[in-house]
Amino acid sequence: FEENKNVLAGYQEKFQYILVDEFQDTSGTQNRLVQLLINYWNVPNVFVVGDDDQSIYRFQGANVENMIEFANQFSNDLKTVVLTNNYRSTQPILDISKTLINKNNERLVKQLPGLSKDLLSSNSRLSELKHLPVLQEYNAVKEEMAGITQKVAALLSEGIAPGRIAIIYKENKYGEELAAYFRLRGLPVYSKRSINLLEDPFINKLVTLLRYLASEHDTPYGGDEMLFEILHYDFYTIPPIEIAKLTVEVNSKKYGGEQTSIRKMLSDKAKAPAKDLFDTGLNAGLKNAGSIIESLVADVSNVTLQQLFENIIQKAGVLPYIMQHPKKIALMQLLTAFFDFIKEETSRNPFLTLEGLINIIDLMESEAIPLPMQQVSGSDKGVNLLTAHGSKGLEFEYVFFAGVNASSWEKKRKPGAGYKLPDTMFSQAAARDDEELRRLFYVALTRAEMHLYISYARYKNDGKEMEPSMFIAEILEEHTGIAAEKVVVSAEDLFAFQSLQFTAQAPEIDKAEEDFVTRLLEKFVMNVTALNSYLKCPLQFYYQNLIRIPSGKNEATEFGSAIHHALEKLFRKMQEGGTETFPSKEDMLADFIWYMKKHRENFTKEAFERRMEYGDEVLRNYYDKYIHSWNKVVAVERNIRGVLVNGVPLKGKLDKLEFNGKEINVVDYKSGDIDKAIPKMKGPNDKEPNGGDYWRQAVFYKLLIDNYQQKDWKVISTEFDFVEPDKKKEYRKEKIVITQADTETVKQQLTETWKKIQDRDFYTGCGKETCHWCNFVKNNQLEIALHDLEEEE
Structure with missing residues (x-):
């Protein structure tokens, strides 16, 4: 606005009537923005609401003087209304509060003639009460x-x-x-507190680890001071004496003129063969830490910033540390908030590097700019x-x-x-x-x-x-x-x-987790992803769908989303055009390219170029295959909520609904290998007694729409539309016609799963050797039960 008067003039023309609420909380920047918008008129149409006695955020830039200066600036034309009826407190509470605040000089009533602010308790429920403070x-x-x-x-x-x-x-x-x-x-107990993430000890550890990786990527073997500290982190549980021995050995070699470092020594010792039968070699914890560090340093050049941070969570022992910690709920909130910050920065700048992220954090710390978070417990x-x-x-x-x-x-x-x-x-x-x-x-x-x-x-x-x-x-x-x-x-x-x-601390820990899970379950609504996840492994549901372990978006998921976006826009533009004519192939590809560029941060340079080329190819061929056969009576990207089936709340987002009167064929776009997807479309059988995930998804959508009270619709079938060709370069669709028996089976699965979730029966894993979350629990000695498969076998 200050640099481009034409832009300012445009907004001044657009906003001719302005309301500013909570004026006492406006920062200097916000107040300047208001002033720029209203300074075109000698007497602007501006309505400000505020209480100068509640200006308490000066540390964030808010200043009670903003209100006083505003009143003085427009004193000749200002119409002032003082609200003296208080509907919250009894009169004795108001009186004692007035006594206190009257001692302040920075008040409008002391700056503007004729103003009075004697609050009167006006709530009929309270006005007769005389409880003294x-x-x-x-x-x-x-x-x-x-x-x-x-x-x-x-x-x-x-x-x-x-x-x-x-x-x-x-x-x-x-x-x-x-x-x-x-x-x-x-x-x-219920408490909320505002904290600065950059001042939290746990987040400081993660920042130091990021700082070290950036340093080693730029200047190898130059970050020994940071690595020495990192090896002491409780992520690794390395005995301090072992770190001390390694450090002494590194220093002795340096004194002898040899070029070495803690990182190099870790790597060399991990590769060195045993000298004899009694040589135990490098401490196992140090060996593991060294391997992790080497892997993460390599990741700096080969994965996106989001993927790098996810790898730190998964590889560096951060997640097991959190899940075993007495304050795991609070730590998970901190981790999620910091990951959200990284996602926001990479979204703002898709080409942001690790070094660039560290520079942003350094700038925030040097300028005392907080990274705020509301921490909730109970x-x-x-x-x-x-x-x-x-x-x-x-x-x-x-x-x-x-x-x-x-x-x-x-x-x-x-x-x-x-x-x-x-x-x-x-x-x-x-x-x-x-x-x-x-x-x-x-x-x-x-x-x-x-x-x-x-x-x-x-x-x-x-x-x-x-x-x-x-x-x-x-x-x-x-x-x-x-x-x-x-x-x-x-x-x-x-x-x-x-x-x-x-008293033993367990009750407090259990209570904190119980309160946290209670809050999650109170807001939980079943979708098909959560249902499939629970039936696959309750532990997977607990980690992925309930507490939601933070993760970055991978290139395959984002590529699929780009394809979805292009197809959604294709049908929306057909509907909005008024002639029921589909846009051109190039128009559809432009929407794909726009989405890919907007989410560039989720791809490495090589992956982005590869996916752009591949997406162009598959979408062109897909368009040519179906342009003359697509149903034009459709609804796309339909969000459905507020559905109850046997008392279970359901929600879902459907890619496309094709209509034949009130009968519906649900279309769900799928990317990936169709041959691997076919088994997931089969109903219950001896190998999969619960049926395949895609079969259950098809039936879930029927239950969702058939019970949607706002519309009189009926699902006849669900069709999985594979947007990538098979090995023969052919595009295929697979349709599932849903029977009454199918709906009864999934309805029972929904009811039983919902009850188990509400009973908190998600701490027992499936126990299968290939289950990621069961192996995570086993490998990190987390105290969560694993289901014994031997009885079933």
Whole structure:
């Protein structure tokens, strides 16, 4: 906009009426964008909504001054409406909050004449309630946590829904400790926290591994410092003494003038034959790590960036490490979020290299740009544990505002290292910091609807004295009717509370995983891929369809998607053209090329060129084969949801529906070898008692559409249309006509599988030697049962 006035003018003409919601949260860049759009008019049509008292994101670039400057800029023509009716909180809660926020000077009511902001409780359900906020002083932090835990347990026993209760605190550390006690006590917990992935220790390990591979690819044997650290990672479980021995040997050879490195030594020792019968050779863990490193260094030049990261997950021991870890759910969330970041960057730049990715990460770290993630744990029906920032926009019947100590809220401010700020500048910055904190405190207070408990401790658990936050004094100074109530937790109750930390950790771990799986199952809807996966191996379903192990897209899958896209556009353009005429062959190929280029990041240079040439060939011949016989009465890429069969929710995405009145032939495009696909189209038999995957897919689609209440359709058949020719260069279609017996069989499979999934019966594998996930579990000693096939044999 700033560089191209014509582009700006176009958007100014397009957006003549502008609404800005949550104006107090706009960053400098967002505010500048608004200003550019409205500066064409002397009196623009702009409507901004915001609460200056809830401006709490200055660390993200938001600034309450944006609102003040806007008000001053248009003061002559500004129409201001102050909403003073509050429908969330009781009047006592509003009064105590007002006392606090009135001490701020950066407020519109103090900048604009005639404004008043005295909030009035206007919810008829709350307006007559006079529960005063309760201020509680505990002797020590552990007693505060014990007291809150007891109070919450009492509320739950009285029938208060867990979701109506919240514990709010300043820092995540407080919530993490309290959440652990809650889980050990058996209290349901739900917490969300914002984290910077680039500051997480687990993600730092992966970044270091990526950084090392980039370094070795650029300058072989130059990254010994990083490799030394990597070998100590718990992905490998190598005894530190073995790493130390190897390092000493490398250094001794260097002192002797020999050119070597840890990586080279690992490789040489792994290849060296045993000197004698008693020579045990290189430690097995080191040997394995060396082999992994060599494989990954080679991958840097030969696979896509997404595939490289997937190989790190699979080869470098990352996935087994996660699945064996007590906090595997949290680690899986971190891994998925970081992989999503890599996918996003490669989508933005299909030619991004590993070195380029490391440069992006380095730039983000040097400029303090976070890689944000919302980490969720527990069930959303649990007691809410939130930071003050995370509580914004929410409301709860009971709020426990905990840990309100100066050490958490008013940390010491330090001028920048290496220079001294002028006294006036530093005092202004300190005052501004206080006002930002006061707004954050205000937000936390006003989350409460009826009951508000504010608490702090006088001593740390180690006996060191702590001061209450300055905001406690501000409340007491203005509200003489409120006094700090000293709460004493009995020695017996405190002992019972502290004893929880010595309880076996398994219940907490089990509960965390149980809550995570519960959340997944609550949202789970059966599709044919999940059904086939479960029937093949419940472990495969657990890893691939439920918790969804992160993976990159491979070239075969993306090539198939490009073919699908070209065919979808072909039929859509025929329908939209109005003459029922198919576009030209070149038009169809252009859509294929567009998709391939858009998803270029999923192909190596050689694979992209090969697939482009092959796709051009198969699509040209496919077009010529069917152009004069295609049914034109069709629906393409139809998403169907909201279907129930025997109480099982179903969904599916169908490539094409061909109509003969209300009778349907479902068409599913298939790429790949047709000869390998034929056995999958057979129904139940002695070899495959559950039937083939494609047969089941055909029947599933009939159940899905026949039970779709929004349409009176009936599926007669499903046709698999192979878009790649067979070995004789012929294009083939295979049609399955579905019988009543077929539908009853798959309906039974659906019902039984759904029940097993809801009963969490997916921790037992099929036990077949060729099963990837069963072998993954066996090879990594994961504690998941494997089905014994001997009984069946």
